[in-house]
Amino acid sequence: MNNYNSMLPSNIRELIRVGKITGPTAGMSKGYTQANLAILKKEYAYDFLLFCQRNPKSCPLIDVTDVGSFVPNSIARDADIRTDIPKYRIYKDGVYIKEVTDITDYWENDMVAFLIGCSFTFETPLLEAGISIRHIDENCNVPMYKTNIACAKAGIFEGPTVVSMRPMTSVDAIRAIQITSKFPGVHGAPIHIGDPSQIGIADISNPDFGDSVTIKDGEIPVFWACGVTPQAVAMQSKPSIMITHAPGCMFISDLKDEQLSVL
Amino acid sequence: MNNYNSMLPSNIRELIRVGKITGPTAGMSKGYTQANLAILKKEYAYDFLLFCQRNPKSCPLIDVTDVGSFVPNSIARDADIRTDIPKYRIYKDGVYIKEVTDITDYWENDMVAFLIGCSFTFETPLLEAGISIRHIDENCNVPMYKTNIACAKAGIFEGPTVVSMRPMTSVDAIRAIQITSKFPGVHGAPIHIGDPSQIGIADISNPDFGDSVTIKDGEIPVFWACGVTPQAVAMQSKPSIMITHAPGCMFISDLKDEQLSVL
Numbered sequence: 001m002n003n004y005n006s007m008l009p010s011n012i013r014e015l016i017r018v019g020k021i022t023g024p025t026a027g028m029s030k031g032y033t034q035a036n037l038a039i040l041k042k043e044y045a046y047d048f049l050l051f052c053q054r055n056p057k058s059c060p061l062i063d064v065t066d067v068g069s070f071v072p073n074s075i076a077r078d079a080d081i082r083t084d085i086p087k088y089r090i091y092k093d094g095v096y097i098k099e100v101t102d103i104t105d106y107w108e109n110d111m112v113a114f115l116i117g118c119s120f121t122f123e124t125p126l127l128e129a130g131i132s133i134r135h136i137d138e139n140c141n142v143p144m145y146k147t148n149i150a151c152a153k154a155g156i157f158e159g160p161t162v163v164s165m166r167p168m169t170s171v172d173a174i175r176a177i178q179i180t181s182k183f184p185g186v187h188g189a190p191i192h193i194g195d196p197s198q199i200g201i202a203d204i205s206n207p208d209f210g211d212s213v214t215i216k217d218g219e220i221p222v223f224w225a226c227g228v229t230p231q232a233v234a235m236q237s238k239p240s241i242m243i244t245h246a247p248g249c250m251f252i253s254d255l256k257d258e259q260l261s262v263l
Numbered sequence: 264m265n266n267y268n269s270m271l272p273s274n275i276r277e278l279i280r281v282g283k284i285t286g287p288t289a290g291m292s293k294g295y296t297q298a299n300l301a302i303l304k305k306e307y308a309y310d311f312l313l314f315c316q317r318n319p320k321s322c323p324l325i326d327v328t329d330v331g332s333f334v335p336n337s338i339a340r341d342a343d344i345r346t347d348i349p350k351y352r353i354y355k356d357g358v359y360i361k362e363v364t365d366i367t368d369y370w371e372n373d374m375v376a377f378l379i380g381c382s383f384t385f386e387t388p389l390l391e392a393g394i395s396i397r398h399i400d401e402n403c404n405v406p407m408y409k410t411n412i413a414c415a416k417a418g419i420f421e422g423p424t425v426v427s428m429r430p431m432t433s434v435d436a437i438r439a440i441q442i443t444s445k446f447p448g449v450h451g452a453p454i455h456i457g458d459p460s461q462i463g464i465a466d467i468s469n470p471d472f473g474d475s476v477t478i479k480d481g482e483i484p485v486f487w488a489c490g491v492t493p494q495a496v497a498m499q500s501k502p503s504i505m506i507t508h509a510p511g512c513m514f515i516s517d518l519k520d521e522q523l524s525v526l
Contacts (some may be wrong), residue, residue, distance in 0.1 A: 046309040053312065053324055054337065061316055066418075074317065152337060155329075181526040184447055186468060188525060262451060262525055263444040 005026040009076065011253045013084040022086045022101050024248035031124060033186070033257055035062055035075070035115040036227040036251035037085060038234060039103075039243040042067050042110040047155025048234065052114065054152035056057060058229035060117035060185050062255065068109045075253035081113045087101050087246035088221070094238030097247055106243060116227045117186035118250055119164055121257045125179050131172045134213040142166070143207035144226050146199025149191065151233060159233035163191065163199070163223040167215040173222050180224065185260040192223040199223065209247070267291040272339065272515045276347040285349045285364050287511035294360055296449070297513035298325055298338070299490040299496060300348060300508040302366075305330050305373040310418025311497065315377065319413035321424050321492035323380040323448050325518065331372045339383035344376045350509035357501030362509055366416040367505060379456065379490045380449035381513055382427055384520045388442050394435045397476040404428070404511060406470035407489050411463025412454070416498060421495035425471070426454065426462070426486040430478040436485050443487065448523040455486040461485065472510070 009029045015132040031056045052059035063072040070081045135142045149161040272292045315322035326335040333344045353360040398405045412424040444452040
């Protein structure tokens with residue numbers, strides 16, 4: 001695994017393509033931006049693109065392919081989005097069908113791939129600033145929650161904002177707000193700190209996605225808009241077909257994290 | 264004019280709507296974000312939206328209306344985009360037809376209005392930091408140039424990036440880079456400083472749009488991606504109809520400049 005950390009994205013994608021890597025990508029190609037994937041047919045693409053434009057905190061687009069193209073040109077010129085993610089999920093009419101490691105057989109000429117920034121990107125500078133990240137310490141997935149914060153509607157797409165949560169001391173929370181503010185392309189600053197009930201989370205120990213983590217005495221939960229939002233919203237709108245990455249199995253781009261920093 | 268500076272955007276828009284204001288909006292409702300306008304029919308909207316997504320420095324979208332809606336909901340709930348801009352330009356098949364002060368008669372049910380961030384927004388914090396802005400001092404329009412920096416193509420839309428230029432001392436230029444970096448929603452950091460020929464500008468004293476300004480000894484030109492880019496590109500692609508604001512006659516939103524700052 002240590003080896004994967006320091007490998008170039010193109011080499012990791014090659015290993016994924018030939019089936020040597022089929023699991024989560026956390027920590028691979030350290031310093032390079034990983035992305036969420038949502039593939040939709042062209043008939044849904046305008047509404048989905050508009051949805052992302054209207055909800056930039058939860059849906060920060062880092063690339064959108066041309067109609068029918070499986071190459072995310074601006075973030076990885078030599079990649080093939082149909083084969084270069086370890087695991088995909090297929091949804092039909094909003095219903096989960098199955099997981100596959102290659103979607104070549106599902107690809108259609110009118111499909112568009114949306115690559116959406118992932119909070120893995122800002123975790124690196126947080127760690128470098130000496131802020132420990134609980135779900136990394138506890139070796140589990142980040143806890144994610146549906147909130148009562150409605151996304152701005154766009155065409156057929158509407159639904160609640162999903163957030164990820166990282167508990168920290170208040171000093172670390174302040175620093176984390178400063179650091180993540182520099183990364184609007186990967187969710188940016190938190191959208192809430194403190195009382196979970198204010199954003200409609202009834203039980204912080206029971207996340208809707210991912211795993212529960214320890215919140216120590218004196219720590220406050222810090223909530224960021226999450227890239228699961230567009231997937232959750234799109235599924236709710238029941239498009240005829242939708243393909244996403246499987247949780248934790250992200251697309252590793254050639255973009256360096258620092259290229260997404262605005263300051 | 265001083266009166267207009269301190270009026271609320273909704274009051275200024277009312278004066279515009281009834282024909283009391285028909286000229287440039289620079290300085291009006293100080294502290295509130297002004298926006299460029301591009302209206303296209305739905306058939307061009309996906310390509311244009313994608314073009315803006317792929318070229319966020321020149322085309323920072325701050326709102327996109329629903330198809331057929333003339334209300335820019337997220338930046339001015341009570342506005343009507345057909346009447347609330349002092350002067351519009353009508354283009355057919357890429358050819359300029361005429362200027363009008365009301366586009367109600369031109370509005371069609373399949374039109375979409377794109378509101379694009381304007382660099383007026385970051386000029387306020389530059390001035391507040393003690394950086395003088397030459398075109399304001401010389402009471403003229405900002406100089407704008409076509410460059411050899413190609414925009415990322417999207418569907419039918421492609422063309423060169425247009426930049427605005429502000430000459431400054433190197434100390435001011437450094438500070439200006441810091442300040443404008445905080446405003447990715449209104450073009451963000453400069454895209455070039457110094458030698459104009461490096462970005463294909465042959466004669467800095469002869470701008471393609473706007474007015475020429477004095478560059479003093481020891482000053483360097485600082486270039487920002489410009490909101491004229493999407494208009495220029497769209498016109499070049501000759502859509503059947505396109506409506507824009509007239510130069511300098513912007514849409515004044517209810518959004519405060521500071522709401523667009525990421526830090």
